[in-house]
Amino acid sequence: MKISQNDVEHVARLARLSLEPDELQTMTRQMDVMLGYVEKLNELDTTGIEPMAHAVPMSNAFRKDESQPVIGIERALQNAPASGENCFKVPKVIE
Amino acid sequence: MKFQNLTIQEMRQKLKSGDLTSVELTRACLARIKATDSQLNAFITVCEEEALAAAAIADQQLAAGNAELLTGIPVAVKDIFNTLDVRTTCGSKILDNYVSPYDATAIVKLRQQGAVIVGKLNMDEFAMGSSSENSAAGAVRNPWDQERVPGGSSGGSAAAVAAGQVVATLGTDTGGSVRQPASHCGVVGLKPTYGRVSRYGVIAFASSLDQVGPVAGNVEDCALMLGAVAGYDPADSTSVDCPVPDYLENLQEGVAGKKIGLPKEYFIDGLDADIKQAVDAAIATYRQLGAEIVEVTLPHTDYSVACYYLIAMAEASSNLARYDGVRFGVRKDNGEGLIGMYQQTRSAGFGDEVKRRIMLGTYALSSGYYDAYYLKAQKVRTLIRQDFQNVFEQVDFLLTPVAPTPAFKIGEKVDDPLQMYLSDIFTIPTNLAGTCGLSLPCGFSQEGLPIGLQLIGKPFAEAEILQAAYAFEQATDWANKVPTL
Known part of the structure; x- marks a missing residue:
């Protein structure tokens, strides 16, 4: 096994997902198959090969630091599950 | 004549001459969607009111002689594009109630060209899938055989064009999501070079691979759609600031003297026999058209x-x-x-x-x-890109199958993710290398399912593969075949 059920539970916590017991089992099995498959890449010697983050050879794209029109508070909040006083509302963070 | 048999170019002529108004055309399009979509489920949202309002404005512009590239033409877009004041779900339950507060750049450009957006197309959730089965809105069905998938993730974009619901659509292609459904539905789909079309406002899946691409019933319409949406956008720092050619201008250029590469790794055992036969016939056609065919190798495929x-x-x-x-x-x-x-x-x-x-x-x-x-x-991605750089020093473009099999049955691969992923083997390398590719119809399987041919071009050589596709389309009649619905 490339990955244990405990590992999968840990990754789920990192990804902010909670998995039901049966989901956890299926996920472990399927992740194991995929991780086994991608092992294939280790057949290749990549010593000295530059990693490629991007298809376009470009460095940072800079723009002038000037103010531009923005979407506005009303538009920005229109899809908020909860809002008030021009803010997004979330469950209490600090007790 | 039924509107669903018209091309964009024919629609433009009829609109310009006054034979047809955009409101009439849009009503016919909405009626066609209403009549056929219970069978296909290609649309998540139909924007009837907004479309008819846009069509009325287009008719005024046409009357005033101010027609742009797409003025008055009804089109539809994958539900991955943020569309102002329209529900945009990306095929997900998590965005079930999301109404976009802005337009993606590709949508802005379509509107600037006068297009009438009639709706949002079904897709795999967040563009993750090769079958359009993973959608909160339910699976899309293939117009050629409703027991089969249309491909994915832009399955709605391809099925809608194949079924004559709309003349052209936009999809997105991260690992084949425009080309593979185009192949399975018997239409033309293009994945432009990474950076050719702005990704601003396109809901992100894999940002170094995602690219917007058009789907249409023929090569000329596909070229026209690309011209409408391509170009640099300051809002997408990965869009590339290089001029957009007129893709229609030299479409008739032909392929005489062109060197076409056949990557041997794409013609492996296990390739479906009908697909092999159709692709071999396409190679023979290109030879007759004056192209030189050479075998090349992409060793890291x-x-x-x-x-x-x-x-x-x-x-x-x-x-x-x-x-x-x-x-x-x-x-x-x-x-x-x-x-x-x-x-x-x-x-x-x-x-x-x-x-x-x-x-x-x-x-x-x-x-x-x-x-x-x-x-x-x-x-490894660097090695794969080097493979392409090497072959493009030897040939002008590559010719390959799009998918190893024709459209598979709904439900056939849902329990085996790895098998589903492996069906993308011929389309994925193009995205990794960041170059362009298109799919066009080149035949049918014995069961009557469409087969697609893939042409892969050098970075920013969309015009060249469109010309090659056009030459093939003119020499064959696959593009004229439509499913009965």
Whole structure:
């Protein structure tokens, strides 16, 4: 096994997902198959090969630091599950 | 004549001459959608009111002689494009109630060209899939055989064109999501070079691979759609600032004297016999048209699926972190605090395939595994790009199958994700290398399912593969075949 059920539970916590017991089992099995498959890449010697983050050879794209029109508070909040006083509302963070 | 047999160019002429108004055309299009979509499920949202209002404005512009490239032409877009004041779900439950507060740049450009947007097309959730079965709105069906998938993730975009619901659509292609459904539905689909079309406002899946691409019933309409949406956009720092050629101008150029490469790794045992036969016939056609055919090698092809899925899943896990129930989307909260709200929202909102990819991506990026998985995949990606750079020194473009089999049955691969991923083997390398590719019809299987031919061009050589596709289309009559619906 490339990955244990405990590992999968840990990754789920990192990804902010909670998995039901049966989901956890299926996920472990399927992740194991995929991780086994991608092992294939280790057949290749990549010593000295530059990693490629991007298809376009470009460095940072800079723009002038000037103010531009923005979407506005009303538009920005229109899809908020909860809002008030021009803010997004979330469950209490600090007790 | 039924409107669904008209091309964009024919529609433009009829609109210009006054034979047809945009309102008439749009009503006919909406009626066709109403009559056929219960069978196909290609649309998630139909924007009847907005479309008719836009058509009325287009008619005024046409009357005043101010026609742009697409003035008055009804088109539709994948539900991945943010569309102002229209529900935009990306095929996900988590965005069930999301109404976009802005237009993606590609949508802005379509509107500037006068297009009438009639609706939002069904797709795999967050563009993750090769069958358009992973949608909160239900599976899309293939117009040629409703028991089969239309391909994915832009399955709605391809099915709608094949069924004559709309004349052209926009999709997105991260690992074949425009070309593979175009192939399975018997229409023309193009994945432009990374950076050719702005990604601003396109809901992100894997940002270093995603690209907007048009789907149409023929090569000329596909070229016209590309011209409408291509170009640099300051709002997308990865869009490339180089001039957009007139893709229609030299479409008749032909392929005489062109050197076409056949990568031997794409003609392997296990390739479906009908597909092999159709692609071989296409090669013979190109030879007759005066092209020179040479065998080439892309030695790292076999590693592309593993490389692609690691990179795409890692990028997806990061991009999809934004769906946390705070700023938009459906929130689930049973009072277990902020972290609990995140977990409940994401667990209830994402489908199985999306969860699987977030999990694998999170794992590949997590402490202790980053070098072994993500960094390794990025290095292999360099090798895959070098393969393409090498062959493009020898040939003008490549000719390959689009998919190893024709459209498979609905449900056939849902329980075996790896088999589903492997069906993308011929389309994925183009995205990894960042170059362009298109799919066009080249025949049918014995069961009557469409087969697609892929042409892969050099970076920013869309005009060249469109010319080659046009030459093939003129020499054959596959593009004229339509499903009965």
